[in-house]
Amino acid sequence: MQRALQILEKYWHYTAFRPVQDGIIQSVLEGNDTFGLMPTGGGKSLCFQVPAIVNDGLCLVISPLVALMKDQVNQLQNRDIKAIALTGSIKPDELIELLDNCQFGNYKFLYLSPERLEQDWVLERIKALPISLIAIDEAHCVSQWGHDFRPSYLKIKKLKSHFSKIPFIALTASATPVVQEDIIGLLGLENPNVFQKSFARDNLGYFIIKAEDKLHKLHQILQKNPESSIIYVRNRKNCHEYAAQLSALGHKTTFYHGGLPVKEKEKNMNSWMKDEVTVMVATSAFGMGIDKPNVKTVIHINLPENLESYYQEAGRAGRNGEKAFAVLISSPSDVIQAESQFISVLPDTNFLKEVFVKLCNYFRIGYGEGINEEFSFSLNQFCGQYKFPVIKTFNSLQFLDRQGVISLSQEFxxxxxxxxxxxxxxxxxxxxxxxxxxxxxxxxxxxxxxxxxxxxxxxxxxxxxxxxxxxxxxxxxxxxxxxxxxxxxxxxxxESKITFLEVREDDRTINRVSKDLQRQNLVKKNQLEAVIRYVSDESNCKSKLLLDYFGEKNPDDCGICSFCSNKKSQKHDLGTIRTEILALLSEKEMTSRDVAAVFPVEESEILKALKQLLEHGIITFNTKNQYTLSKK
Incomplete structure (x- = not known):
């Protein structure tokens, strides 16, 4: 480990490893298959990068995210470490040249997507490389019960039979116990050493706040906690709208989503990283490589798709160890909106078959034909011609892509x-x-x-x-x-491109993949149900609910989440609240917000007391929609 510490200090300027990192690195250096479950911010990449530099040879890194691969390669290159990434946009001639460089150019890291392993000639070239370590990043994609299953990950096991004496390391930030077992089995890891860093975040308070007017609640939270924050919203339109509204309310705000030009993304990101602005309003596209230590608050305006992604996004708060907050603002309509966004757009078998048949007809592919034929493709035109919903159709094509039926270029x-x-x-x-x-x-x-x-x-x-x-x-x-x-x-x-990877067989093609589709849909439905249970459960500590979801038992309440805070706060009976409200209204007219700003109790209790006073005719509304004492 002495050599590993020297490399850590030389290239990363740290003098010690984080908890769990040292155990994982020691295991890899001893030649063992290793599985690491480390929450976001735990330093997963160092667990394979350091031992790869210690040993001779090349580290093969399999990752599903092009942006993540490019980011890690850039970081390694900036440290004068030779690294290369084989992304999907690289042409075959260039690909051959890059693989030659890996074989003869003394490179230390080769990053590629799992789909590359489906190309037999690429797999054969990889077998000829001086590989000393194989790292599988985002390993939950291996499991069909994971939240981002990629069938191409199942091809990795082929490497295990060829590189039987080379250690494999599988890493993920979020995996339930079922998913963990699946990963180990499907990758063929042999007696792996399993390391798991606790999902507990002692300094992070998870809060569920119910509010109809989410903008007003956001304003209140940011006023109370004016430090650096991230606000996650549903889509690009909400991203612009909330950023504009918060700016108008006096908050220094910027925004980030996948549709922004690269220069604008970098500009907005840098202004937030340098604390020139404090509030980042973003879609889920904002996340990869974000390691800002002083984020005080992460706020979700809408229900997330699953608790895995929620935990990762919420976990960007409080990385400096100081008290921080992960807030989810909830309203009664959220469940309906989430089901519309995440569940209603899932294709069933009949819709998938219809899309596939129409796709073949669209390009005039006959039955038993089409293999390796490539076409330019406009998603909007295709959907317009056949009156298909765009998102549901895209999900169908993406599923067929992941199943290896078609290849769908990512240039949508x-x-x-x-x-x-x-x-x-x-x-x-x-x-x-x-x-x-x-x-x-x-x-x-x-x-x-x-x-x-x-x-x-x-x-x-x-x-x-x-x-x-x-x-x-x-x-x-x-x-x-x-x-x-x-x-x-x-x-x-x-223009996007579609390549047909199989001959057209309609029923046979769809029937072969239908079980995977049903399993995928079931996973997504179960995951959203888990989110809804987490939000609606008012009888348990929020931190304990998250830990339990990830298979970690903790008998103690965290003491800082919304449930624990409410339990600690002094309970007021409605009679006391009514008396206090009447005392306030005897001095001046007030809105419910004005009243709530004065009282240190749940807003729902205040609204209940106001409703009772209204029903008994003790208070009434004035022309400004303020509460006022009734005239006797």
Missing amino acids: SEKVQIQFLIESKEVIRYISLNPDDEPIIAVILRTYPGIFDLQTNINTVFIAKKANSTEAKVLNLLEKLKNLNIVDYFSQQN
Whole structure:
């Protein structure tokens, strides 16, 4: 371990390993298969990077995320460590050259996606490399019971039979006991040493706060905790809206989502990392490589898809060891919205078959034909032609991609963004002078109400259909409006590609993968149900609920979550609260928010007391929607 510590200090400038890291590294250096379960921020990458540098040879790293691979390769290269990543966009000729470099260029790390292992010639080239360690990152993707199953991960076991004397290390930040067992079995790990860092975060308080007006509650939380924070929202539109609203309320705010240009992402990220702004409003795209120690609060505005991702995102708070908060703001409509977002868009077997058959017809592929044929593909046009819902269709294609039926390029960036630069009354004036343009403009205004406030992604196929027009006419009109300085218009038509990896067999193809589809859908439904139970459970410590989900038993309450805080706080009876409210209203009229800001009790108790006073005619509303004492 002395050599490992020297490398840690030389390249990473640390003098000691974190808890669990040292045990994992020692196990790998001794040549053992190793499994590491380390929550977000635990330093997983060092567990294979350090022993790989200690030993001679090349470390093969299998990772499902292109962005994560690029980030780790850049970090290694910045430390003068030779590393390379074989991402999906690399052409075959270039791929051969890069593999030659790995064989003869003294590289230490080769990163690739699990899908690369499905290419037999790539697998054969890998077998010829001087590999000393094989690391499987995000290993929960191996398990069909994991939250991000990738069938291509199952190919990794092929490497085990060839590199039987080379240690394998599997790492993940989130895996239930069932998933852990699945990973070890499916990777063929031999008597692995298993290391697990506790999921408990002693300094992090998990809070569930019920509120109808989420913006107001956000404002209150940020006023009380003005330090660095992250706010996770459902989509890009919410990202812009909440960022604008919080800025208007006086908070230094920026935003981040997958649709931003790279330069804007970097600018916004850097301003937040340097504390030039304190609030980052983001979608789930914000996460990879985020290790800011002084994040005080992570707030979720909507229900997450699963507790695995929630734990990872919430865990970005309090990494400096100081007290921090993970807050989930909940309202009664959240469950319906979450089911609509995560469950209703899951394809069933019949829909999957319909999409596959129509896809083959779309490209005129006959039965028993199509293998290795490649086509340019527009998702919006395909969905428009067959009246398919876009997200559900994309999920179907993505599932077929992961099952190896098709290969779907990741360049789904058919973007058309517009924003009106003139006021709505000026748009109406334009329409009156140009009545032929009215149908298309009217559809745009009805479909995208925030289009005057921010750059908005629009679906030109959908607009054309609703306006009884064509996509070409929609695009021509947008270009015309841009030239007249009526809209800011941006179009980026990077065509995606679909390659058919099997011959067309319709029923046989879909029947073969239908069990995996049913299993995937069941996993996602069970995971959302676990989220709903976590949010709605008012009888148990929130930290204990999370620990129990991940198979970790802890008999003690955390003492700092919303449940524990409510249990500790002094309970007020309704009679006392009513008396206090009347005393306040005898001095001045107040809204329920004003009253809640004064009382250190649950808002629901205050509302209950106000309702009773209203029903008995003791208080009433004035013209400003404030509570006031009734006139006797």
